[in-house]
Amino acid sequence: MAVQLLKGNVAFAEAAVRYGLQAYFGYPITPQSEALEHLSGRMLQEGRVFLQAESEVAAINMVYGAACCGVRVMTSTSGPGFSLMTEGLSYIAGSEIPVVVVDMMRGGPGLGNIQPSQADYFLMTKTAGHGDFHPIVLAPASVQELIDSMGLAFALAEKYRTLVIVAGDGSLGQMMESAELPPMQPLPEQRPVWAVTGAKGREPNVITSMYLVAEHLEQVNLRLQAKLAEIRKHEVRFVESQTGDAELLLVAYGTSGRICTSVLRQARQNGLPVGLLRPQTLWPFPEQRLRELAEQVRGVLVVEMSAGQMLEDVEHAVQGRVPVRFHGRTGGMIPMVEDVLSELQALASDLGVTP
Amino acid sequence: MSQSIIAPEEMELAYAYPASLTRAYTHYCPGCVHGIVHRLVAEVIDELGIRERAIGVAPVGCAVLIYNYINTDFVEAAHGRAPAMATGIKRVNPDNVVFTYQGDGDLAAIGTAEIIHAANRGERITTVFINNAIYGMTGGQMAPTTLQGMVTTSTPMGRNCQLAGYPIRMSEILAQTAGAVYVTREAALDLAGIRKTKRAIKRAFLAQMHGLGFASVEVLSTCPTNWGMDPWAAMQWAKENLAAYYPLDTFKITDAVKALPA
Amino acid sequence: MRHQEAIFAGFGGQGVLFAGQLLAYAGMSEGLHVTWIPSYGPEMRGGTANCTVILSEDEIGAPVISHPLSALVFNAPSMEKYAPLVKPGGLLLVNSSLIAARTAREDLRVVYIPASDIATELGNIRIANMVLLGAYVTVTGIVSLDSAKAQLDEHLSDRQRKWLQPNIEALDRGATLAR
16 A cells, blocks of 8 residues: 555554444544544445444434344544543443444533644553443554554554553544555454344353342452453553663653654753653553663653643652653643753753753 | 044144243242333244344343343343443444343433434344332332322322423433434234234344344333332223323334334 | 645645645655645534644654654734744745734745635636645745646546636746746
């Protein structure tokens, strides 16, 4: 496939089609509606299922129903819609079925605005619904990574029978960038054995998240936690730049992460010994690697488009070994390279780190 | 000593346990109508030969455990979301026969949006809607279908419609949607009504199997436990009061549904 | 190293987003990394519109920039907002048909082009965007004028196709004035 100039929202939607998406249910919300619009034509063209639901509540429950049938299914939304979906997400987690959700985050709380934000970090990684569970949360930083995330999301969802969220933000969704789409892949031919397809020649399959006996539900929870432990062990993903000799460490993901690559470049030009850790999975979080780096560097600067959400996970990993500073913009504002750079320089001078 | 004078193979079958009904004991209270309607659904599934094609969507409410009693594939929906889940299932598995079984809290309160839009889209699903005018599972609170003056645990002085709103007639509303092909209200309160209810349920499944559109059967029912009546009195009370406010009628039936084999 | 950053800003309907996209397409056709990011707020609906385009031999980090190397301003509010933000030594391209003001900055290369007048002359005031883009690629040399024309041919919508020739002329007129 050739490199194309692709808008993030269209790119992930088309990538999903090519990675074998069989059904999409969604409700329009800025800044990701182009994805739903793209799929409204493409899915029907391919003879697959597309339906615009009456709400995000309905959309996620349609996704839930389709997922119970063992097909590759997804929805996409933005913060306010994600809030509405949390009920369904919890049922999906409790039923242990594979589902992919894209959240193109926008400014909040409340109606907020439609500008880019990263303030759904808590919501996605820790509070995606009632009960004990974590979705896998992927955090692409470019249109290409967003495309690749879709393939990874389906693979992980099906491998672990779990919920996978692709965490973007309004700017990633609205941005056009040169990127390459995957070739069209064949659809899965068989339905998994656990799927509801009609009890032909077998005992009925029942998919439920209800276990009325406490001992049973505890067993279910223990199994779920064991699975999450496996995911924690095997699926941590991050990108590290110039950490070899770093005395200062930038930690940022998604759009903030790519902004920090510009910061890193300029800081290095100024001779500052800085490195960057960019988590590509927000859950599981690259806690182990961060803890190791905290033994090496003298200070950490976390950059987010929020009031400091991933910051808590960074602080938890660093455990007070070195100072952790924070630069965040909220309300749809994007951190500017100059501002992060001066924050970094201030940290360097406070710690006596010199070029 | 009595002696059989007819060989077993020559006997006429007067009763058989439906193959689509499991042998599990239900958790329902004595006199509850759910058991009757479960059996009707199972008999219809048997008669249509669709046990291996059917996928049920269980509600939240007293019938939450229906998947233990009806012997088909099942999923368990969140409260009120069964029509959305059934939509997802039917859209990806158009050859399956998909049905929801919902109570009045599930369908007429928290899931109003989902049922109306599923009906309006003409989803090829079958809905059995049990209306007993009360929340059974949570302990007898007011339902959207609770009658004016009815005492419940959340209307201790009787439902005051000025404060709590009016009992809602869902079948009449669903009949207004363009996508519905068959909307009827029956009452499983006596033998004749039970037989009629079964015919309606069968018709609603057939409508789906012929790809015609959304079909629903509301079944007036009782809740002796939470109404504080014995089962017989509850049946009589329901006939006199529920059926007076919720008329037994077919609110919508298209010609195509009428033409289906009975 | 080939590297450019440009903010295109004007009223909705002046084609600022399309001009930016065309630059991105041209950059991509010449093998550069490109990003194009719009302001996508409600102000799109008839108010001011802007987009940021970055073209670079390097991988692109931040897709938005507070002090870009260039700004193409299509109307007076955009001039007011972006002229002060351009990096010292940068480029400011001004649609002088609609902007009477002159910038006081002396640390910029400033080119005043009556883009809307030229566009009207060519039969369609809406192709002022191509006049400014022609000037921009000529002054910066970040992509060739021919690349821009080729991408125009590729990406002009069917509905706008009849305006292909005037669009190309508009690119040429802008290029000539900027030389």
